[in-house]
Amino acid sequence: MLVQVAEGIHLLSIQFPFGMRQVNSYVIEGKNGVTIVDTGSYAEQAIGIWKEALPEGTKVEKILLTHSHTDHIGLAKWLRETYHAPLVIARQGYEEMKKLRARRKAHEGDATSTYPFFTKHGGPSVSEKAMLEQLDADYFEPDELLEDQQEIQLGDQAFEAIWTPGHSPDHFCFLNKSNGVMLIGDHVLNEISPLIPIWTEQDGNPLAVYFESLEKIAKLPVSIGLPGHGSLIRNVPARIHELRAGHEQRMQQILAAIPDAGSTAGELAQAVYGFEKMSMRHSAEFLMTLTRILYLESVGKVQAREREGVISYHTAE
Numbered sequence: 001m002l003v004q005v006a007e008g009i010h011l012l013s014i015q016f017p018f019g020m021r022q023v024n025s026y027v028i029e030g031k032n033g034v035t036i037v038d039t040g041s042y043a044e045q046a047i048g049i050w051k052e053a054l055p056e057g058t059k060v061e062k063i064l065l066t067h068s069h070t071d072h073i074g075l076a077k078w079l080r081e082t083y084h085a086p087l088v089i090a091r092q093g094y095e096e097m098k099k100l101r102a103r104r105k106a107h108e109g110d111a112t113s114t115y116p117f118f119t120k121h122g123g124p125s126v127s128e129k130a131m132l133e134q135l136d137a138d139y140f141e142p143d144e145l146l147e148d149q150q151e152i153q154l155g156d157q158a159f160e161a162i163w164t165p166g167h168s169p170d171h172f173c174f175l176n177k178s179n180g181v182m183l184i185g186d187h188v189l190n191e192i193s194p195l196i197p198i199w200t201e202q203d204g205n206p207l208a209v210y211f212e213s214l215e216k217i218a219k220l221p222v223s224i225g226l227p228g229h230g231s232l233i234r235n236v237p238a239r240i241h242e243l244r245a246g247h248e249q250r251m252q253q254i255l256a257a258i259p260d261a262g263s264t265a266g267e268l269a270q271a272v273y274g275f276e277k278m279s280m281r282h283s284a285e286f287l288m289t290l291t292r293i294l295y296l297e298s299v300g301k302v303q304a305r306e307r308e309g310v311i312s313y314h315t316a317e
């Protein structure tokens with residue numbers, strides 16, 4: 001069911017029976033047909049919702065993706081084939097997809113080894129093959145690429161594309177400068193703190209990058225944030241403030257939980273979030289803890305020590 005949430009913009013809540021289970025897609029009115037923003041994961045349930053909201057023959061002008069996570073792009077190819085509309089993603093999104101594809105190809109058939117980056121940090125045990133397949137699952141060749149700060153027409157409205165890496169290296173928000181409406185993707189969410197994951201050493205310090213991207217948005221005249229999940233964000237600067245404070249609090253908990261002998265990121269995730277056994281069920285807590293520890297390391301609060309291929313963290317002297 002399409003629900004109007006801003007001038008000319010309708011929310012379509014897409015459900016699917018796994019992963020995040022829900023994504024907010026947006027349908028923007030335009031004289032050349034509607035523009036779709038984000039798709040939901042590939043699932044029969046989600047396809048049913050699209051077919052009901054946009055019956056066969058609906059004119060679609062373009063399909064825009066905020067970032068290349070599976071719940072946002074899973075139905076991209078299906079939508080393109082069904083409505084004959086071009087797929088648009090930022091250049092960073094295309095590069096991210098190509099990078100994941102290349103990594104999967106390099107490790108094809110490697111079903112026995114566990115994902116080494118996780119093992120090194122005391123994380124959950126998952127096969128490298130399964131992990132890389134999952135990250136690469138929804139690859140597509142885009143029809144159009146966007147650049148940071150580019151103006152893009154969505155329906156009858158002009159938006160500015162704003163690169164906001166952190167939740168993913170390729171994440172973009174889109175601001176209508178005339179009324180302050182922002183398609184904010186998974187950069188800022190109301191019900192949860194967006195996951196700031198890290199998948200390899202090359203990802204650097206994603207939490208520092210995320211904080212910078214939050215600052216970027218906090219300075220803009222945003223009247224309402226239309227997020228990728230959950231409820232609309234009426235006061236974006238206040239929510240940004242809360243998210244920052246939440247990360248600071250968790251980082252204090254991490255520092256307090258580090259024993260003299262040091263701990264792996266996996267052990268610290270267990271201590272801070274209070275769960276018994278590390279498994280893929282707790283991958284989000286593990287990833288979040290690891291990105292916070294890497295941030296703490298970058299500001300000199302913790303030090304890493306490597307022993308037999310496993311990294312433990314110690315309070316900095």
Ligand SMILES: [Zn+2]
Binds near residue numbers: 067069072167168186
């Ligand atoms: Zn996402």
